[in-house]
Amino acid sequence: MSEEKNEITLKNYQVKIQDGLLQHLAEFIKPLWQPKKIAVITDDNVGPLYVDKVEAQLIEMGHRVVILTVPAGETSKSWEQVQVLIDSLAQNNFVRSDGIVALGGGVVGDLAGFVASIYMRGISLIQIPTSLLAQVDSSVGGKTAIDLNAGKNMVGSFYQPNLVLIDPSTIQTLPKRMLVEGYGEIVKCAALVGGSFWEIVQKVHQPADIILQAESLIHASIAFKASVVMRDEKENGLRKLLNFGHTLGHALELIEDGQLMHGEAVAVGMAYITAAFEKKGMTAAGTTAEITARLAQVGLPLVANQLGSAAFYRAMLHDKKIKGDQIILVYIKKIGEPAFYPLKITELKKWFEPILNSQIEDN
Ligand SMILES: NC(=O)c1ccc[n+]([C@@H]2O[C@H](COP(=O)([O-])OP(=O)(O)OC[C@H]3O[C@@H](n4cnc5c(N)ncnc54)[C@H](O)[C@@H]3O)[C@@H](O)[C@H]2O)c1
Numbered sequence: 001m002s003e004e005k006n007e008i009t010l011k012n013y014q015v016k017i018q019d020g021l022l023q024h025l026a027e028f029i030k031p032l033w034q035p036k037k038i039a040v041i042t043d044d045n046v047g048p049l050y051v052d053k054v055e056a057q058l059i060e061m062g063h064r065v066v067i068l069t070v071p072a073g074e075t076s077k078s079w080e081q082v083q084v085l086i087d088s089l090a091q092n093n094f095v096r097s098d099g100i101v102a103l104g105g106g107v108v109g110d111l112a113g114f115v116a117s118i119y120m121r122g123i124s125l126i127q128i129p130t131s132l133l134a135q136v137d138s139s140v141g142g143k144t145a146i147d148l149n150a151g152k153n154m155v156g157s158f159y160q161p162n163l164v165l166i167d168p169s170t171i172q173t174l175p176k177r178m179l180v181e182g183y184g185e186i187v188k189c190a191a192l193v194g195g196s197f198w199e200i201v202q203k204v205h206q207p208a209d210i211i212l213q214a215e216s217l218i219h220a221s222i223a224f225k226a227s228v229v230m231r232d233e234k235e236n237g238l239r240k241l242l243n244f245g246h247t248l249g250h251a252l253e254l255i256e257d258g259q260l261m262h263g264e265a266v267a268v269g270m271a272y273i274t275a276a277f278e279k280k281g282m283t284a285a286g287t288t289a290e291i292t293a294r295l296a297q298v299g300l301p302l303v304a305n306q307l308g309s310a311a312f313y314r315a316m317l318h319d320k321k322i323k324g325d326q327i328i329l330v331y332i333k334k335i336g337e338p339a340f341y342p343l344k345i346t347e348l349k350k351w352f353e354p355i356l357n358s359q360i361e362d363n
Pocket residue numbers: 043044045046049072073074077104105106107108110130131132133134137138139140141142143144145152153170171172173174175178
């Protein structure tokens with residue numbers, strides 16, 4: 001990985017981060033793509049806001065453009081949508097040398113990425129993520145997926161784009177709850193990295209500050225994710241660090257019946273996993289307070305109704321981090337010092353119970 005201001009280079013593609021970048025796409029796309037057919041895949045929230053701008057510039061570069069719009073929301077990560085999109089590509093005579101631009105949040109990125117990876121055994125892809133979560137997380141790393149009834153992200157592929165173009169100014173049109181949710185992911189990365197990254201999140205005291213600090217927050221998050229992904233592309237070891245807060249968070253997300261968004265559930269998960277390790281003397285005193293302060297200031301939740309319920313423990317057993325009879329927990333010894341802790345599944349309840357039954361203070 002190499003890193004300059006506004007640019008991070010992964011193994012074979014670049015991530016460009018720049019306010020207003022959406023106004024001058026040619027600068028980045030022209031050197032990479034000869035004129036071809038391009039399907040811009042977007043959703044019905046993002047399309048009306050940004051697709052005209054993107055389409056006009058692609059046409060100006062000499063491309064032929066087809067706009068494919070899916071309904072906004074997680075339900076679009078389905079076989080049905082894959083079928084619709086692939087049929088549209090075939091009907092428009094897309095061939096292997098043509099390309100797809102994914103313009104939207106993580107749903108569009110995952111879906112369009114998956115379609116790009118399987119159509120004609122793989123056609124070129126550019127990611128233009130527009131939600132904060134997609135800008136700091138899902139657009140980088142090459143994971144694509146759709147959901148099954150049996151669970152989220154059950155079918156997918158590892159497929160790297162040619163380019164990731166991030167215009168932080170697009171998050172100004174995001175609903176506040178989604179902005180804050182994406183920021184939860186940033187706090188997670190900052191807690192794992194510490195140092196100057198943790199200093200940047202100290203500057204965020206309210207949701208509006210997320211927009212003010214967006215460029216440096218996104219840059220720091222991606223630089224971290226890229227460094228982890230580059231060392232562990234297929235998620236065998238190091239990449240599991242990114243699961244900090246997720247063991248408890250995923251369980252809550254599953255059972256809170258749509259009440260908690262992913263990033264909100266992970267916020268609760270980070271608060272409680274840190275409190276649990278702090279209580280056991282494995283995390284430096286005061287670390288939980290440092291993390292909860294960051295989350296609470298933007299209005300992220302620190303508690304959830306179902307925490308500690310029987311359903312909660314059952315849901316934890318569906319975790320992907322289970323290896324044999326152990327669940328691998330990610331925790332931090334202090335800000336910037338992550339570690340793994342294998343816990344016997346049979347011990348799970350006994351281990352977590354004391355902390356789940358106590359209150360975490362929000363400072
Ligand atoms: N591939 C990965 O590595 C990875 C990592 C994390 C999450 N994900 C996936 O990402 C998805 C969640 O991503 P998300 O939170 O971006 O969800 P999303 O794509 O559903 O976007 C959230 C909402 O914001 C809207 N939106 C997006 N950008 C907007 C903008 N600039 N202005 C106004 N509205 C905008 C969308 O239409 C949607 O309604 C999940 O499916 C998750 O599984 C993938």
